[in-house]
Every structure is written in structure tokens, then in C-alpha cells.
Amino acid sequence: MASQIIEKQLNILDYSLSSLWRKKLKNLSVILVFTAVIFLVASFQMITRSLTSAAEDALVYAPEITIQKLSIGRQESIPLKYIDQLSAIFGIRQITPRIWGYYFDENNGANYTVMAMDTTVMPKSSMLSQTLREGNLPGLTENGKVAIGRSVLKAKNLGSRRSLSLFRPDLSLKSFKVSGIFNEETDIMTNDLMVMTMADARDLFAISSDLATDLLVYVSNPAEVATIARKISEAIPGTRVLTRQQIQKTYRMIFGWRSGFASVCLLTALAAFVILAWDKASGLSPEERREIGILKVIGWETTDILAIRFWEGLLISIFAFVIGCTLAYIHVAIFEAVLFRPILVGWSVIFPPFRLPPGIELGDLLLIFSFSVLPYLASTVIPAWRCAIVSADSAIK
């Protein structure tokens, strides 16, 4: 008896497979559209995940408050004497100067981000060494050493050499030994980065010893950030005081806009899919009706007929789902989301060209699954059900 039930299901599955094969052209086009939609949605989801987590990761190292000096609305170097002026404000744990800027390499047209600061004051500074593939960050006084990102390594064509030279503004050369190389996982932040000592950065950019690019303020009690920020801007007029929250908000806003735009594109794709599914749901072809009628009248139960459609729908949609997700992973991981570059371009304002580790979460996949496979299944089974419950006679006329 049990083996008979299994045999029956096998028979029905077998019938579904040959039925799919008989309508291969139509099914192939359905699979194509279906796979394309899954591919788009999954690619987008993986990129979104990886960007959000990268942005969050970056903020781990960010100070609670950043102070920039403004002159006629533009940022300019900030005098170090402000540090003494601010030390009186209660609640500040540490103020440290940072120098950063862009270095344009005329040899290959590349832009590097140069940064110098006392990294030991960063929160989670002990974790910084994990961002390096080999070597270390230059120590506070280790002049002549630099840690570089992977694209710098490539652009400078270093190979196994571990030294490089950069031009000062007066076109004299300054040589560095590469003390460390950042690893791939942090590409999004470190790809074009050069980290050196404060003294070297001053020398390279010709910045006098009483100036820095901005001041980073670390606060003991996060609850007091807003108060402290207000006190700072009162103490030194003509500065812009950015809190980590504000930076986070900016990230999110830009990201929100981008993802909003992308969502519109995705919705269009989804709409196409829904139309496809609706087209299926709204009507069976006369041949399909006739087949259901014949099966019914020769003794197939309604549930057996539905089982055929169920297997057909399940096989098609699972197939499309797996292929779509796999292609999406390959697209993001190996081809660096090349199809989405135009949408993501804005990110290079915040992040240099990067390599995305695709972010995959089970929850995302389940979400995509339930918004694609389930509706598709419904759109195959429901019309067959509507047709199969009307008595068999109408189908055999």
C-alpha cells in the first residue's frame, strides 16, 4: 500500500517531467525571465548587504567627533593650537590630529588616499592589524615606512619589491619602504590607501608642523557627544563639527537614494514577472483545459491533476531560483557587479573602487524565495485547480 502511494507520486512526477519537456519552448522562456528576475534581485541584495556591512565596519574605527576648519565654506588645514583650547572641555578622552589627502600619480593617472594619524587612539585599534595581509602599520615614529592597499601595489607595479617613491610638491622624490599591505576583505576602505607617519605626511604634502587636515575627538561617554560637539563649535567659531551619527546619516541617505533608484529598476523587473505570472493565472490554453478534462474523465482525481501542476511549477521555479542566485553570486564576487556599476558609481565618492565580498544572508534568500517561487507556484496551481473542480464533462465537449 505504501509502495503504491510512492509509485503513484513517481508516476505523477514522471508525467510532470515529460509534460515540461513537451512544452519546452514555452517553459524555457519562462525559466529565462524567471532566472533574470532572481538574478537581478539577488545581485542587488548581495551588494546592498555587503555595502551596508562595509559602511558599518568603517564606522567602528571612526571617532565620535571630527572637527574641520572652514574658510569661505571650504575645508582648509586646522591649527593644532585648537587642541589646547579644547582640552578644557569636560568629557573629552582624547584629541588627535589627522592628515589626509589625495596623491595624484602622474605616471599612471591613479589617485591614492594618503592618511596619517596616531592609530593607537582609535577604538578597537588592536583589531587594525587584522586588516593587513602582511606586515604592520608604520609605528608612530617609524618614518619612511608606509602601509598600502592592494590597488596601490598594483598601480605602482611593485611585484615583490617593497619600496616606492612619491613626489613632493617641489617635484623632489621621497622614498618609502612598504611595511604592510592591506588585505582583500577591507578593499572597500583600503584599496587605494597609503598610511604613513604624521612627519612623513607633512614632508610629502609640505604641511607646516602646526597644522593638520582635521582633528578627531574621542569621547568617554557616548551620551555626551551632542553636548560636547556644541561646546566645541562655540569654543572655536569657523569650524564644522561632525558627529559620527551625522556621518552615518549621510552614508545612509546617499545609500538610500541609490537603493531607491535601484529599487525602481527592480520593481520594473518584478512587474514584468508578475505580468507573466498573471498571464498564466488568468487563463489556461484550450489544450491545457482539454488535457485536464481528459485526465479527469478517465479517472484522475483533482488532487492528482494539481500534483502535476505543482511539480511542474516547483521544478521550474526552484531551477530558476538556484541558477539565478548562483549567477548573482558569480556576478558580484567574480565580475565585481559590473552590471550594477552605473547605479553604484556614486559610491566612489565615499569609497574608492573596491572589490565586494558578496553579502549572503539566509534571510535574504528566503525573502527572495517567498516572493518568487511561492507566487509562481500559486499561479500554476490555482488555475488548474479552478479548471479541475468544474465537472469533467465541460472539458470533453
Next chain:
Amino acid sequence: MLIELESVTKIYNQGRANEVKALDRVDLTIRENTMVCLKGASGSGKSTLLSIIGCVFPPTDGRAAIAGKQLSRMPDRFLTIHRRQTIGFIFQQFNILPNLTVLDNITLPLLPLGISPKERRLRAMPLMEKLAITHRENFLAGQISGGELQRVAIARALINNQPIILADEPTAHLDTRLSQQFMATMADLKAGGKTIVIASHDPLITDDSRIDQVIGVKDGRVNVP
């Protein structure tokens, strides 16, 4: 009595504007192992009568007992199960799926019974031999002749060894020779113990001496001589 209808009425689309009374208080009994012909003009209700006898739907009113089971108010699922154990259908259009092979069409009723492909073929072989279609076993049904199609339909109606064979205008698309061949096959099946009901207005059937009884159908009423 194998087939027993008592005051059977069938109304299509009951209560709606397009309501049709296709059968009106029909009384009819058919004994086991007889060959009966339902004769009547187009629209008289022959197909509807066959559908009731064939357990496709229960009567709107009255009592119908087929092979010992009362159809009235039988849920659709049991009607289906009773149908596949009792009734073999042969339709005017044959109702064969053109994209399936001859063998697959013949054995289609066996799939939901949980019978393996091997066993299905074993059951189909003697039928295909008897009906001279063995050489077409693996042809698609859409690629064989009308006479062969008719025989595939007969084989399908017999595959589950059902006691009652119902045929709705089976010779409408056949020439004289094939129609005679069909009647010969039916007579043969009757000799094998089957009960056969044929709806037709083809004189080749209605006037055939092997028909035990001709039942006239007119405007949804039957006239048993």
C-alpha cells in the same frame, strides 16, 4: 441491474439565465452484458445521459445507481474513483492527447493507481495486439490515422478492465469500413462479458442486428420500446 435510472433529471446552469433542462424524469434500466444504443436527434440529451451513466456528474434530481452505487450526492472524489473502476469511455473526438505516445495514452488511467511503467506496458500489450496497434506503440498519437486513433481510444477504455463501455457517437469520424470494424470489436467485447452503451444516430449502428436494444431519446425524455 447494472445501470438503473429512476426519474433522473439533469439541469445545466440551474437557477441562471442560461438554464437548460437536458434530461427530464428519465427511467432506464440496462442489464449486465447487453449492448444498448441511445438514438436521438442532436441536442436530445444523449451525451448528458451517457455522462450520468458514466458517473461524470450526479443527476440534478432522481436516483441513479451504477454498478451497485448510488450517485446522488456522491462527492466528486468518490465519483471519480467509482468512475475509473467501472466505466471505460470512448468519445466522438477520441480525446487522445496528441503529444503522448500511443502506449502512454492507453496507460494514462493507470498512473494514479500507482502502477509501475513496466506493469503498465505488460497490461497494454495484449490489448494493443488484439486491436492491431502494437506497431504504433511508440508513435505520437498525433501522427497516426483516424482508425488507429479509434482503436487507441478503445484500448484506453479497457485498460483498467472496467465492466461498462460507453461510446459517444464513436463512428462520426469514421468511414463505413472502419465503422463496421468498430461494431465488430464491440460485439467481441460483449462476448467477453462487457456491458456496452453507444449513443449514436448512425444507421450503421442503430440498425445493427447485434444491438440488443435501441432506446429512443427525444427532448430529454427516453422512449423504451
